[in-house]
Amino acid sequence: MHFLCNANAVNKKSNITGWFDNEIIHLNHDLVAVIGNKGNGKSALADIIGLAGGTKNTSEFSFLTKGRFRQGNLAKNFEAVIEWENEVVEKIPLDENPKEHAIEKVKYLPQRYLETLCNVEDDKFENELKKVIFSHVEEKDKHQKSSLNELIRYKSETIKDSIRLYSEQLLHINEQLIELEKKATSNHISAVQELLKNKEQELEAHLKQQPMEIQPPNTTSSQSGELAELSKKIDESKKLLQTLNETIEAKKTEHTDIKNKISLAQRLEEKIKNFEMQYSYFLSNCSDEVDSLGLKIEDIVTLNVDFTSLRKIQADLGNKDNQLMNELDIDNGNSSSVFIQKQKLESIIKESQNKLDEPTQKYHFYKKLLSEWEQKKADTIAEITKLKANISSLQNEIPNDINNLKHLRVEKTKEIFNEITKISKIYSTLYKPVQEFIDNHSLTESDFELKFEVSIDGSAVLEGILEKINQGVRGKFYGSEEGRKLLQSLIEDTNFNSIDSTITFIEKIMSNLSTNPNQPDLLNIETQLKKNSNVLDFYQYLFSLNYLRPFYSLKLGDKEITKLSPGEKGALLLVFYLLVDNDDIPLIIDQPEENLDNQSVFKMLVPCIKEAKKRRQIIMVTHNPNLAVVCDAEQIIHAQIDKTNNNCISYKSGAIENLEMNKCILDILEGTEPAFSNRKSKYLLF
Template sequence: MIEEMQISSKTEEQRGSIWRKWDLHIHAPGTKLADNYGIRSDELWERYIQTLESSSVQAFGITDYFSFDGYLETIARYRQLVPEGRKFFIPNIEFRLLETVSTDGRNVNSHVLIDPEAATPDALAKFLSDLETHISVGGGRRLRCGELKQAQFAAATVSVRDIEEALRNCFSPEDYFIVTAAGNDGLRGAAKKSQRSLSISDELDRASAAFFGKAGNSSYFLLDSRYEDGAKSDPKPVFDGSDAHSFPDLSRLTGDEPSFQSTWIKANLTFRGLRQTLFEPEHRVFIGDKPPVLTRLEREGTRFIDRLTISPISTYGGQNGSWFQSVDIPFNPELTAIIGNKGSGKSAIADILALLGDTRQAKFFSFLTDNPSNKKFKRPGYAEHFRARLTWKSGSVTERLLSNDPDKLKPEAVKYLPQNYFESLTNEIEVQELRREIEDVVFSHVDLSDRIDASSFHELEERKTLNSRQEASQLKSRLRELNVRIVELEAQSEPEFRARLVAELDNLKSQVQTLETSKPTEEQQPPTESDEQKAANDKIAVQTTILDDLVARGKDASVRLAANKTNFQETQELLEAVTAVKARVDAAKISLKERFSSLGFDLDNVIIVTTDTEAISARSKQLASAIRELEHDAQLVVNEKTDISKLHSIPDMRAAHKYVSDGIKALREPLSAPQQRYQKYSQAIREIADKIAVITGDRNAPVAGTIADLEMRIARVDNDLASELDNAYLARHSLCLEIFECKRKIKTFYEELKSKVETRLAAVSTGDFSVSIDASFVLSSNFGTEFFSLVNQAMSGPFRGVEEGANQLRQRLSAVDWNSMQSVLPFIDQIIASMKSTDIKKQAKDVKKLYDFLYSLEYFEARYELRLGGKNLNQLSPGEKGLLLLVFYLHLDMDSTPLIIDQPEDNLDNDSIFAVLARCIREAKKTRQVILVTHNPNLAVGADAEQIVYVRLDKVNGYHFSYQSGAIEHPSTNGHIVKILEGSRPAFVQRRLKYQIV
């Protein structure tokens, strides 16, 4: 049993500063005033000692008025009755001060706690003999505390100045401190309207290192603005005590009585440990039922590493060094700092913990690396011979060889930031990985009820923004179609286009003029020479009328055929489009059924889409039939019996045209020469007129390539094209704004998630470290590459030349606010305008693709933009990025798994470490276990590490790994800190003197 207690005691000591109950104000039997324990006897003392021993309180300040008798007898009795006992006792002497601060003249009570190591009977007796009370005994002499009789204790008072002087004469400064009452018999009872009372209260405050009071007093004594004269006050701890004067009073030791709550102190069970509360009053003292970390230890045992053991396997003969021989490191549940010289194995412990915690950062290991160029401990013959075992507070165990890899099928049990990973993130030029880390931290702040089953930031983003992205995709399709139209209109607005039309028109007019001048000399119809000729002329006239009708009907049939084919094609396209709409809706319905099946809706009744294509199909059939009729070639043999007036198909009318034309030629043969000349003239005039009519065209229904068509097109260029182009530009702007609106909806998703993060960032920001987070549109790092892939920089223009063009683009980009279309649209328009001023067709490799790229807005997306002092991520140095990343993990990450960080300080300046990082570590250890590998005192000491693990690797003697572990206040641990982190005590003292620090 004794051996188990010794092992337990050693483990507790190795864990460093741990929370224990302390009662620094408890009276023993025989206390000089208000002794209500009863008549002293061995039985009474045994009862008193056993009550203390069975209590959950681990340290007691044994109190007596103007005397140490109670403390000395308690120590003697305890050692006699509990020789192996582990309770810690501190002498507490209580004084009634000469000074008063209250309106009723009550004296202030003040206590002195003295280090038991220095509290020898002789030292205590000297102190009492040196300290004078106010009681005069004549001859100018005052009664000393050591001379007080029982009847004099109730009336005696002493001055705080005399207490201070006597203490300085008898003890070293680190051997004691003064604790003054804060309640009714203390400073908080000072008369608020009395400047004298307030001044005395401030002086007593300055003389005191701590106060006895209640939980409600703590916040006041942590203030730095307590003094009336405006001087800065030091934060000081408040302790609650049972102030027990009887056995019934000892029930207060449980902490269950509301007016006597338990005082928990996080420290070694030593006076040095208690003194740490003077330097860390806020973080080392807790008054109440239980410190939060102890509650979490009980309820979240799977989130706390209890201990790490490493040992060689049984078959290992030590041929490659002893390395880890029976290593057994218990860990503090709050902050553990692993220190040591370079190459001492600090990172080894971090890597091993991460391996057993199934980290996803194994590729960044520095000790257990399997990098071909730097295998270190994973090279053959080493790691496979050692087994590590990680025990969690819950009792669960993870065990594996050091040559194994983390189990990627298991969730990460720890969060590891190895040095190499840290450097890769902070040195990353485009900070994409760093942004992803930030997004993961932001996601940890999303309430579980708001995550809608998403397991990551990007899953949640995908679900929340899916509709906006789909809408944007449809808008971009419309934009691409519009840009085709705009490119056409811009081409038509070029002077060359109109010039070509005019040239074509002039050519056609010239053809008409030529045809007009080619008309033969007018021939008069000769008189009929014979009945036969008259009959022939009459037949020619009839046939000519039939031929004219055929020509007219043929033209009409050709126009109808073209119109029918156009309508048929559009009808088919409409039919396909309607069918596609139905197919898309059906596909979307299937997807929605799968996605929202758990809601229990019958989406077939929610989404009802019907299409009636019967009319479209009927029209399509009608047009197809009409086309067939017009194109039908019956291989007709036309003769005098054929009813030409009833022919409808173009091939049939062409056959009839040939038949009639041939007939007219035959009829002309018997005519006289004058008659033949007249018929030829008539035919020529008719043919020329037909050709002129074809070239001229119909202004009501102009055919392409006719004068009517060209004149209409030129008139459109002159009168309508500019407004058409302006309307197209407006339509493009409108689509662009709609696309931006879709993107803005996505940005809104980011904005909704950052409110909690903003609040916590505000708490960590200082004047020199002003950090903020903003949901902003961030330009893609590939924008320049994509833009110049569409621009020919060899051609004259604003972006000519590789360097010159890049500088020009950077200059333009620097003025853009991507969160405002009032800035983005002018940026795009100005690029296009500047290129148009020097012929955009020569500069752009494909004008339409350039338009599609710029107006689609695909090159900027909503992202979290972290800013430090007004600078965004891309503008920060690696050290500044690293500091931000650490702030996020330490101060913002909601994950409660242990956080292991390997030497984050290499790129950081000491001022940032102390002012920001140390403060964030203090906050982080309130909600998660932190294990920090460091060689920087500002982290280990500035963050008040509860446990220091000093490691060594003796490379000379077979690579033997060893360690020592304890609290900062432990003398041995303190020596290691000074040696490793400060460069030895003489070096530290020398620096302090050179800095002129007193």
């Protein structure tokens, strides 16, 4: 522990007259109270000690500012000097601020600093509390981190990685689910049923359009042989043509399948390359731990990527694709093209048919029509069978698939919630030493009722959902005020620290979006979303729990810190610095009683200061007799300025019992002895 032993208020660097003289002030190890009338150099002394001690709060100085002592070149003529108990002496010109990298050897709380922290709506007040909380974390548990936020980020890093992975898996589930839900809608099923009805009507009409039968013609014996030969040739060619058509369709199907496999192979390669990048990031992310432990990461985990088999498949598929393209080529006159072969067969059939007599031609034309009729009949029956199977799937299998995916989605949400609770436990672990200190400290137990509560906050879901829902369309969330009120009530009924309660909340949101308040039919969620939102975004937001935030709340009595007045915030901050802060460097406070009533000063600050001075040196500027006298200051410093003598500032010090100091206290803090006696005589003592 280091103490300021001497504070040589200011050294003159030139022969300038006025302001400060080379006067040494010896400082007590315990409580030093700096008193004096307004504008007599109290804050000047506090600023100067803070400056020499390397404070970071120079922007809140009240004396060493460009509007006051640093205006012009005046401050260049003086330097602050402090001497530590270990005889180390440090100097700094009054026109300079400590270097950015300088170690803060004193904690200085200028009056403006407390006012700024407690009146501005930002994170500064909470961050100051976190600095004190961080002082209770044991060095071995800080992992070389310099702040509580940094430590929380460090401890939460791998957990957040897990949450991101679960969210990616959830995204895939939601994508599948949305596709199935679209198919399972009554509109989609009705559309498929209507298509089936049309196909059945089409089949019924087609059966009535069967070509009228034509018998083979009667021919003379001389014609019979020739026509029979032509008919045989035509029939054989037609069989070959039918086989060729089947081959063409098979090759088209095969070509489509080949193209799909080529695409799958390319996609697989890209996925593997992405995984390689993730692995590289993983290695770099583990480097600190691996190096610190003296390990080789390859002894623990390795990644072996061999594209040989995949590239061979890609090459084989590419060759097959080229072959099929040649076989299905219709424009380049390729002799191996099945379309060229088809054209030749069709030409042979046409030439042969032209040689037939009219009755025979009619007969063959009838056979052609009959074949086409039979083919269309078979195709229509196949389509009807497929549609019936599709409807059966929509009505039986897909609902089961949807239920399975919904169950899987809830399980994934539970996994995400478990990770969020792990972050919450990190908060609890880090705040536990402070809570134990508060619970075990008699002062806080009896008077201040400070309490930490770590929980999971879900209040952000209100605006998050309303940003996505269109409250101008029918549904239970219809109407700006009505919809907000309904959603707010659902949130208030939910305990976001419980996974079961959170899942129930999500189910209620989904139910309210799916149910028509006036009619029994189900609503389409998509129609209730704003144009800039979609079902996938909504599902992902709701089930990935992005709106849940682990947080801690500190209460003073029944009030959370966010509800405290500036005065209450200031009091709480002072309690933290005086009572909870584990740091033992000298603490300099400029008018801690500001914005507090005398009762709060006596009840709250006095016991804290008396407790704090047992373990750290406190230098306090004050106008309040409760702080200087009731706190039993071991040293009183009286600041005085002679404005008729070039603003010369002088400091006298001594114990409370010192007659001169005693009179200064009485005159300055009590308003002289007659005023003190006059007030005392007017009180009724019970």
